[in-house]
Amino acid sequence: MDRREKEALVASLRERFDEATSVVVTQQKGLSVAQSMELRRKARDAGATYKVAKNRLAKLALDGTKFQALSPLMTGPTALAASDDAVAAAKVCVEFAKKNEKLTIIGGSLNGELLDEDGVKALAALPSLDELRGNIVGLLQTPATNVAGVLQAPAGQLARVFGAYGATDEAA
Structure with a gap:
């Protein structure tokens, strides 16, 4: 060399x-x-x-x-x-x-x-930098998933209540 x-x-x-x-x-x-x-x-x-x-x-x-x-x-x-x-x-x-x-x-x-x-x-x-980024994204997405589930639950319950009232009105 x-x-x-x-x-x-x-x-x-x-x-x-x-x-x-x-x-x-x-x-x-x-x-x-x-x-x-x-x-x-x-x-x-x-x-x-x-x-x-x-x-x-x-x-x-x-x-x-x-x-x-x-x-x-x-x-x-x-x-x-x-x-x-x-x-x-x-x-x-x-x-x-x-x-x-x-x-x-x-x-x-x-x-x-x-x-x-x-x-x-x-x-x-x-953990590597990519693993840490994945963990952070997962942590950020978890609350959004929970909020979507909470918001969908009352709408589903209302739909079931209206469905039940509709079924009783048809039976009468």
Whole structure:
């Protein structure tokens, strides 16, 4: 990798860190190419990115960003998962680490706040942004459904009363 390629990699990583809400630092010792590709695919499906980069280049990319506190974690064979959704990167990494002991979560950061391994696991346990939006829509629709049911009940009762009076008048 020549100097221009390294500069381009650092620039693309820095751009990704500027856009991201959360970053997770992992170590992958002995992860096969197929396993790494599977992890990247899962991250992409969740709206996150998973990138293996040289620690020196990653530290340069982290410098000056809100995730600068992650620099000391960059030792050994590390990889970075970043996402715009606060929990997507953490969810993907934690779920993959449960199934594969070759991936270890070192730490992470949420909007510049440094997280240890337990913090990343707690972040992964939270519902995603889409799940929260669905819950809010459900909560907003529930009262409207209840109001419609309450408003329809008296009209139905009146219709049954009029139907009963109509039936008694016809019988008489």
